[in-house]
Amino acid sequence: MRTKKIDILSYSNYIVLAIILIVFAIGGNNFLTLKSIYATINNGSPLIIITCGVTFALLVGVIDLSVGAIGYAAGVAAGLLMNRLDMPVALAFLCGIALGVFIGWVNSLFIVKFKMNPMLVSLGMMLIIRAIARIFTDDKTVTLGDHVSAMRKARVAALGGMPMLMFGLIAVIIVCTFVLRHTPFGSKLLAVGCDEKVARRIGINTDRIKTAALMTCGGVCGIAGCFWIVTLGSVVTTGLNSYEFLAIAAAVLGGTSLLGGRGSIYPGSVLGALILLFISSGMSNMGVSIYAIPFVRGIIIFIAMYVDSLRTQSMLKTPMSTVQAKSAPAAAKP
Amino acid sequence: MEKIQSLELKNISKSFPGVKALSDVSFSAYPGKVCGIVGVNGAGKSTMMNILGGLLQPDEGGKILINGREVMIENPKAATELGIAFIQQEIQVFDTMHVYENVLAADFDKWRKGKNSLVLDRKAMKKEVQKHLDALGSNIDVDAPVYSLTVGEKQLLQIARALSEGGQILLFDEPTSSLSDNEIARLFEIINKLKAQGYIIFYISHFLDEIFSLCDNVIVLRDGKKTGDALISDIDKEKLVGMMLGHMVEGNARSGVRAQSEVVLKAEHISGVRLPKDISFELHKGEILGVWGLLGSGRSELFNAMLGIDKMMGGRIYYRENGRLEEISQKKLYPHIGYLTEGRHYDGLFLDMSIKSNITSSDIGRFASKFLGTLNTKKEAVESRSLMKQVNVKATDENMIVSKLSGGNQQKVIIAKWFLKDPDILFMDEPTKGVDIGAKAEIQNLIFEKSEKGMSFVIISSELEEIMSLCDRIIVVYEGRLVGEVSKADFSKDSLMKGIVSQEEKHAD
């Protein structure tokens, strides 16, 4: 009986997305054309992928605020390697992604090994990473020119001019979903996020899982960085600014819990990111002032977070939970 | 894994800084037998089980033998590999995951489709879990999300998990503490089934009835020492209690029934979200009223709902103020009462704060100036020092951090805290839980002293001896309902049990 309820809830994201599309299709100007939808998704691919990445961290209960900066650093690294050292594009991308994985590992060193407050550490890391990346670019825009323009411009005519890049986006989403849903790693991730203490007691190496989750998060954000420089064709210094907040909001919007243990890549986080993207593009399509968009978006995020907290509270309120909570700390001391 | 034929423990000791939790305990267990482990709080039962489960290491000199071979249980994983499965008191499940994932959570890697495959074989997982659930005679859906299960079903998952890990020695630690009666009956069926299949089963419980109906032999611990080891058929309850308690602490029972004075508090039809259901009682001035019931009967919930800590779904409270008994809201009642809760660390103490701050927390407004609310720390210090002396807290001074005190002294700090407020009515939930015998007697004497001076008490205790020696009157709670009231003259175990027994008979019909 309860399972059915959840199905409707996870459906709700499709419904919200559909409503948004319909509202803007009616109110907007040529909003619901294939071209404009492709453009929104394609330009939003960094956000979608960062949302996927941050989901891995959120699932183990770590609020990682450095995700935007990781994407930025990866993009800068790949861009510079291409631009200054003339490195092959694929290799440069690999280096960018590797950098993302590495930063994820550094994060895990502080958060898992030294048990420091995850949010503050990643907030600090966000500043450090951005600062270092800007030192490397000397705070100037790096244009990539020919290196990526072919990739950016490639279209599939058969699908109404769908950008080739979207295949990459879809591939990333599929791989992330697969890892989370079908591998032992994914299941362990959920278990650790759900209750770290229990997971440790039944023999899961929680530290290792959390480290792996943060490294995966870093790697995926690295991929996002690559998408970012390709879609833009250049590396700008303010790139991916405040994406960490948008990505976390998108993930929560998609039903991922900030306390860990609940959430999904697809449909969850991906739909959450799409909702945010279409709200922004729809509003600008309708001619809403670009200054008002963050305000409206902020209010929508606020409401979404409230609904999420209601959902979590009602779901996890099992009748005996208070009794257990009471006996637990008393039992801890011998 | 080979079949385990015997488990022996030889001279197991365990010391914590300042405490000897276990000293020189030896016993053995065999397949197809349920071995009960009993003892009062702090007797060392949990330490014993934690050693077997690999969560604690015994001191040098102790030996654990399986099939006659010495084994080291360095961590929970080692315990699992040896076939020891620990079903802990707190339910250990992952609420947002599915049933089958929960059962097999300990080793997901084992359930990949092939050796080099990355993919989980969910079909095989479900089949495996179904097999264990069938063996336990349960009809839980393997695909259900765990948060939709009842507590009893969640516990079953833990047993299924133990079996799936190849557990042959099953340790049950207070498994019934949060179960309803029907669930307990089902659990017993399952344990009997497992026993017939040749598992070695340890069963820890506070409830002697459970021990007598389930176990084949029983081991009694007291203050970390083994004080009894007998076949269940060779002993009776009195003997068992004697082994658990040693010499009885005497001289506490208050003689004579007090004259009934005026009613200070009247509760009518109190109901909570789930428990309690429709409980009414009266409390007289200076009276010590006992609330007795099994764990999970809704005793603590009665207090929580009545005092507004949890939501009260229905009911009225009357309180005597200015000589008249009038209806009062929970918020208005709270300044007149004190509430010593069961969870000392959960909602009793501010562990990282000083004794002084803890004691004055019950009535901090008293130390604040009228205009700015400035605290008079000197007055705080003086008053908390005098209270520390009154309840005999052993500490260097009032600025000592509470977490550095022993359990008994921490409990006394909480009592001092409520004595500072000096309420008309003091609700106490297990006031002597986890406290050594000496401190226990002191606390009981303090309660008597205060009640002589007109303070009324409502006390929950799961220890029959304690509640019978303390209280003037006892009400019996069962499954959230009031099922009996016994006055001092009629105090006996039988009279208290009568209410519960009559309810159980109703169930049987």
Add this chain to the structure above:
Amino acid sequence: MSDKLKRFAHNNKQPLTMLAVIVIMFVVLSFTVQEFMSYNNITNLLSEVASIAIMTSGVTFVLVTGGMDISSPSIMAASAVVGVYVMTTTGNLVLGTIVVLLVSAGLGLINGFAIAKLKMVPLVVTLSMMTVATGLATVISGARGLPILPPAFADFFNKYTVIGMLIVAAAILDYILYRTSFGRKIYYIGNNQNAAKVSGVNNDLIIMSTYVISGVCAGIAGIINTANISTARASMGPQSQILDIISAAVIGGVSVNGGKGRVREACLGALLIGGISNVMNLMGVSDYYTTLIKGSIIIFAMGIASLRSNIAEKKGA
């Protein structure tokens, strides 16, 4: 006498070490950086630090309850923008200043209500508040920005007034948190929320008021910043500023898990952070090295905090 001195030293170990660090830093800097010890620079430094320090004081209240408020800079910007809007449309500076305080209190109240009454996660609430408040500031200041205020405003809130405001605000807030029963209740909640409730503390009300205090402090900081640039804009409270605030508090020994910390030490932390920025500025270090160092400082401070609690735990066991 020496006994008393010892006691004093023991009880005030934290602020004394911090003061020592700050003094040593200043002495070293006065030799190495030329203009550092000049009267002008020191007063400038103090007035620059004031807005951060006052916000840190407010956030300290929230942190001590075990909460989290990352919306402080955004509330600062939003309330200042609304206030300046009122000032320039009505021409009434006093009214505008009051509006700043009211708006910041209101936004803080929304935070507090969502957290205490609706039981939402503090980080989530203040994160959303951050986007909403920044959005609000952007909408009102619009594309062209707000006009410049008459010089009377900046003249009144000159750097001496600002330093005075900092000292008075810090003293009052420290007094409220550490010496009054209201403050004690905040510590109770931060230490053990359940025990506080059982002890008869009105948790919801207290938690709510800490967010209002944090909001009002942001408003005061907004006034100071407005006077500094003679107008207000959305970019006045960059999101990264919350990092300065939290790291100042953490360096000052405020625990992000609640129950520990004092306003005066958090202010010293702000002085330390502000001092570093100031010195970097004087030495002509570029902006990104400053952020780099600030980021490292917070991680370092967190590391020390977690090390300290680890040691304490070992001692306790």
